[in-house]
Amino acid sequence: MTEAKLGLGGVLASLPVLWINHPNRNADAAYKPVQLVTAARCGLNVPDTLITNQASSVRQFAAGGETVTKALGASAIVEEGGRRTTFTARLDETDLTDLRGVEHTAHQFQRWVPKAFEARVIVVGDRVFAAAIHADSAESYLDWRNDYGALRYEPIEPPVDVVAGVLAYCVELGLVYGAFDFVIRPDGGWVFLECNATGQYGWIEDAITAPITETLAELLSKGATR
Numbered sequence: 001m002t003e004a005k006l007g008l009g010g011v012l013a014s015l016p017v018l019w020i021n022h023p024n025r026n027a028d029a030a031y032k033p034v035q036l037v038t039a040a041r042c043g044l045n046v047p048d049t050l051i052t053n054q055a056s057s058v059r060q061f062a063a064g065g066e067t068v069t070k071a072l073g074a075s076a077i078v079e080e081g082g083r084r085t086t087f088t089a090r091l092d093e094t095d096l097t098d099l100r101g102v103e104h105t106a107h108q109f110q111r112w113v114p115k116a117f118e119a120r121v122i123v124v125g126d127r128v129f130a131a132a133i134h135a136d137s138a139e140s141y142l143d144w145r146n147d148y149g150a151l152r153y154e155p156i157e158p159p160v161d162v163v164a165g166v167l168a169y170c171v172e173l174g175l176v177y178g179a180f181d182f183v184i185r186p187d188g189g190w191v192f193l194e195c196n197a198t199g200q201y202g203w204i205e206d207a208i209t210a211p212i213t214e215t216l217a218e219l220l221s222k223g224a225t226r
Contacts, residue, residue, distance in 0.1 A: 018176070018223045020124075020216060021197050025174040029197040032072050032108060034173075036192075042168040043161060044192040048111040055099040058091075058109055066112040067091045068142075088143040113183045113191045118144060121158055121180040122201050122212055123170050125219050128163050129210040132156040132184075153207035158182075162190045169195065176219065 013023060021029075028034065033051060040046050050061040051072070061067060071077075071086040078084075090112065122129040135141040137150035144151055158166075162182070170178050179199025183191045205212045 018220060020176045020220065022174065026197045029173045029175060029178075029195065030073065032194060035195055038169055038172055039165065039192040039195070042165045042172060044165040044169070045189060046192050047113050050109040051106055052109070053103050053106055055102050058099055058102060058107075059096055061109055062091055062096055064111070067109055068112050069107060069109050072106060072108050085145075087146055090142065114185055115141070115183045116186045116188075117184050119156055119158070119182045119184060119190070120199075120201075120204055121162070121166055121182060122199075122204065122210075123166050123175070123178045123180065124212060124215045125176055126167060127215050128158065128166065129204075129208070129212055130156045130158050131204045131208045131210075153204065155208040155210070159190060165192075166195075173197075177216070 009023070019025075036046050036049055048061075048064075050057060052058060052061075068088050068090050070088045074086055076083050076085050091109070117135070118133045120131050120133060131153045132155075133144055134152040134154075135144050135147075135150060136152065137147045139146035140148075140150040166178065166180050169180075170176070175195075175197050177197065179196045179201060181193040181195070183193060185191060201212050204210070
């Protein structure tokens, strides 16, 4: 498997063609700390975040305000004999009292951002498509992946500084495509959560009738982003 990856993968990665996205750029962009630092550098607002394996640091951070935990990469974990999806979860007093196991590896803790709604912003080359995501259940309000049936979508125009920020982010990380997730606070401020360089977009395209696939196809046919 390693020989095939480095052999065939190396040949493909060396081709002078347009990738959406180049596998090396996807790999670099998968690191959540890199995402947060890059987003901040590109002028986007990011939530206060702690990455640690120290229980005392978690408790100190959580004392500063409502805190959630979310996976750094794994979409699922094996726990209690079964596979469970790793959704965003609030930390409560019970969690903070018993943090056994946190010492085994790095964990991500983040300040909860009050939300009016959320948005998924899709960047394709220099085109930007955005959908507001309205949650109509308690589960989807915490993490909209919890309850797709309770979601409503509508097209939305991101603020100029957010558009500039996501485009700059993609340039900095060498991405042609990115699926960005934002929280929109009650005061209207946009807060960056993450960018999935291989994020799904089909259901968003259908919901807001945006020509995302057409734009991707046009880029690939031209072999250039601009």
